[in-house]
Amino acid sequence: MTTAHLCITLAILVYLGCMLYVGYRCSKNNNDSADFYLGGRKLGPLVTAMSAEASDMSSWLLMGLPGLAYLTGVADAGWTAIGLAIGTYLNWRIVAKRIRRYTHVAGNSITLPSFFSNRYRDEKKILQSIGAIFIVIFFIPYTASGFAACGKLFSSLFGINYQVAMVISALIIVGYTTLGGFLAASTTDFIQSIIMSIALIIVFIFGINVAGGVSAVVENAQSLPGYLTMHTTYDPVSGTEQPYPIISIVSMIAWGLGYFGMPHILLRFMAIEDEEKLKLSRKVATGWVVISLAVAVLIGIIGLAMTAAGELIPLEGSASETIIVKIADLMSQHGVLPALLAGTILAGILASTMSTADSQLLAASSSVSSDLLGDFLKKKTGKKGSMFADRITLLIIALVAVFLARDPNSSVFNIVSFAWAGFGAVFGPVVLFALFWKRSNWQGALAGMISGGAMVFIWKYLVRPLGGAWDIYELLPAFLVSCAAIVLVSLLTKAPSKEIVEEFESV
Numbered sequence: 001m002t003t004a005h006l007c008i009t010l011a012i013l014v015y016l017g018c019m020l021y022v023g024y025r026c027s028k029n030n031n032d033s034a035d036f037y038l039g040g041r042k043l044g045p046l047v048t049a050m051s052a053e054a055s056d057m058s059s060w061l062l063m064g065l066p067g068l069a070y071l072t073g074v075a076d077a078g079w080t081a082i083g084l085a086i087g088t089y090l091n092w093r094i095v096a097k098r099i100r101r102y103t104h105v106a107g108n109s110i111t112l113p114s115f116f117s118n119r120y121r122d123e124k125k126i127l128q129s130i131g132a133i134f135i136v137i138f139f140i141p142y143t144a145s146g147f148a149a150c151g152k153l154f155s156s157l158f159g160i161n162y163q164v165a166m167v168i169s170a171l172i173i174v175g176y177t178t179l180g181g182f183l184a185a186s187t188t189d190f191i192q193s194i195i196m197s198i199a200l201i202i203v204f205i206f207g208i209n210v211a212g213g214v215s216a217v218v219e220n221a222q223s224l225p226g227y228l229t230m231h232t233t234y235d236p237v238s239g240t241e242q243p244y245p246i247i248s249i250v251s252m253i254a255w256g257l258g259y260f261g262m263p264h265i266l267l268r269f270m271a272i273e274d275e276e277k278l279k280l281s282r283k284v285a286t287g288w289v290v291i292s293l294a295v296a297v298l299i300g301i302i303g304l305a306m307t308a309a310g311e312l313i314p315l316e317g318s319a320s321e322t323i324i325v326k327i328a329d330l331m332s333q334h335g336v337l338p339a340l341l342a343g344t345i346l347a348g349i350l351a352s353t354m355s356t357a358d359s360q361l362l363a364a365s366s367s368v369s370s371d372l373l374g375d376f377l378k379k380k381t382g383k384k385g386s387m388f389a390d391r392i393t394l395l396i397i398a399l400v401a402v403f404l405a406r407d408p409n410s411s412v413f414n415i416v417s418f419a420w421a422g423f424g425a426v427f428g429p430v431v432l433f434a435l436f437w438k439r440s441n442w443q444g445a446l447a448g449m450i451s452g453g454a455m456v457f458i459w460k461y462l463v464r465p466l467g468g469a470w471d472i473y474e475l476l477p478a479f480l481v482s483c484a485a486i487v488l489v490s491l492l493t494k495a496p497s498k499e500i501v502e503e504f505e506s507v
Helices: 003-027 033-041 045-060 064-072 074-105 112-119 126-158 162-211 214-222 246-261 263-271 275-308 317-334 336-372 374-404 412-436 442-466 475-492 498-506
Strands: 232-235 240-243
Touching: 003 126, 003 162, 003 317, 003 336, 045 162, 045 263, 045 275, 045 336, 064 074, 064 232, 064 275, 064 317, 074 112, 074 232, 074 246, 074 263, 074 275, 074 412, 112 126, 112 263, 112 412, 112 442, 126 162, 126 336, 126 374, 126 412, 126 442, 162 214, 162 275, 162 317, 162 336, 162 374, 214 275, 246 263, 246 412, 246 475, 263 336, 263 412, 275 317, 317 336, 336 374, 412 442, 412 475, 442 475
Parallel strands: none
Antiparallel strands: 232 240
């Protein structure tokens, strides 16, 4: 093993060891399921902000977005970043405080599906069960994509077998999440967001220096037709400028709608210790997201300038997503300190993936053990037994995700895109109407969930392949169909009881 590889390995091992230690420390604070799945609602404002955004961004921030900018310029990546930034701000601005308050008042709900049933007095818990099933449908493959991304990173770095690398990664994530639950996931996500930020800064500075300075980066980008505009894209195959249609802009901005229905992000809002501190959390989270997205796009542009300067080999297709890995590898060849910094960058990529996978794993397991089997487990096992069942459920779901991730050729980012649309359409409209429309009822919420979930599949596999005007990201039409179903069915069925309306007005 070379000195560079030794330094990189050391940096990553220190990082992984710290994550397991955090899990061990947080395990001492878990006394029941409410602690395990919501941290006892004791999160501070900074941990709430940064863990929410770290669990949101995943490896897409450090791999997908720079790769997109590297290949086609700023339009595709830029409009996506704008949509995500707007969605992040609106979610913190209009949803965070009210859902924190409402979930506490409505039966002290600790999961999103349980909030729906408690909010609408759904005694048969139909909403809770259907919501939990949708979470499992979309989160298990989402978690598998995280395991796969970690496996691909280790495999490409150290030349070890993909399956072995993937299983080791999964064991680390499962280890600290099983030990410490939500508190461990949130604390490690906070640490991981810092590492991700450091990685972005190091790559940004090193890349500009190697490319020949800011002027060289700008000149290279300006020399490519359509590369720096928001209404055209650069075609790397033909080297020509291509128009960027309005329909594509709408699709990219529509990504922002997904935030209203992301269980692993909404749980952070529900878990903050003091709702008045959400204002600080909003400022921190939005600022971090805007800066991180902008830097990620710029890294793609810088990476292309490094290629033009002959410092990196040209990257084509999905290989463009490894641009930061290539830059880290180049940095590691400049001595011990740069190699340690390169290890930090790679730990940042690992952190971005793990911070999402742990949150998804926790949300999926809570859906099974708390929402589907909660009453049965409490009756049969008591508080301590229920905690044991929570951990066993998490392990079982992790095993299923590992099985799904066994193929090294599986597409990580297609799964992420589809799951994002699924959660946004199934839960987003229901969350908004539950929080802001007192005439909505459980029948409307159920219709919204089912129609939104069904339309994601219908649009993705039957309508979108038609192309042309139909080539819209499935989240947008599914979100609109869900909203229409909630309004229509709620108005056609019995109005909510006086008790439900009074609780709504008090919140």
